[in-house]
């Protein structure tokens with residue numbers, strides 16, 4: 001079975017370079033793993049939104065992406081699909097530790113993202129965990145070591161980086177900063193800077209925001225490398 005999957009990874013990856021965005025009417029038109037296609041279908045997602053259509057192909061090709069689109073435009077799947085596909089294509093397993101970090105401004109938003117990840121990622125053999133406080137630090141510490149996709153709030157993540165002995169992000173592949181404008185509004189700029197300093201320089205970073213402010217651009221300058229800018233405007 002794993003031979004079939006290796007073949008599938010090869011086939012899907014070869015398609016990344018020739019994606020024609022004009023032809024992406026449905027999620028089934030995207031070069032995605034069967035696991036993700038099944039997850040999307042099972043969760044009821046058939047037609048991508050504009051930000052998803054624009055950002056996913058760039059992220060699949062390994063580019064850093066700065067995505068701006070208003071609230072409700074579907075930014076969550078614009079980064080969750082690339083997260084799942086990257087770790088799938090890398091054949092990531094629970095033993096490989098943290099491969100992707102998704103930083104959200106609040107517990108509620110982290111929880112919502114985690115729930116979408118659980119549904120869309122249900123067919124993958126990846127572990128996902130919420131690191132948002134509210135539980136004891138110790139219970140999070142025990143789980144975090146074997147978590148592949150960490151969905152977190154900035155303060156709690158930095159606390160683990162400082163205090164959890166076996167937690168390290170040295171093999172991290174992908175950082176997502178979601179709702180970056182709200183992260184900054186809530187005063188987490190220094191916390192996020194400290195988090196980014198703890199991460200490998202060679203990684204992919206996706207930053208999404210409802211608004212493009214100067215502070216979002218400053219954060220992007222610090223955390224992204226040669227990003228593709230994707231902005232989706234009104235009525236989309």
Ligand code: ADP
Nearest residue numbers: 045046047048049070071072073074075076077
């Ligand atoms: P944003 O982060 O941009 O505010 P969300 O990712 O939270 O937006 O999505 C907003 C709503 O749209 C959610 O209820 C989500 O389930 C729904 N949604 C997102 N993408 C799609 C899609 N491709 N098809 C149908 N509904 C979608």
Ligand code: MG
Nearest residue numbers: 075076178179
């Ligand atoms: Mg959102």
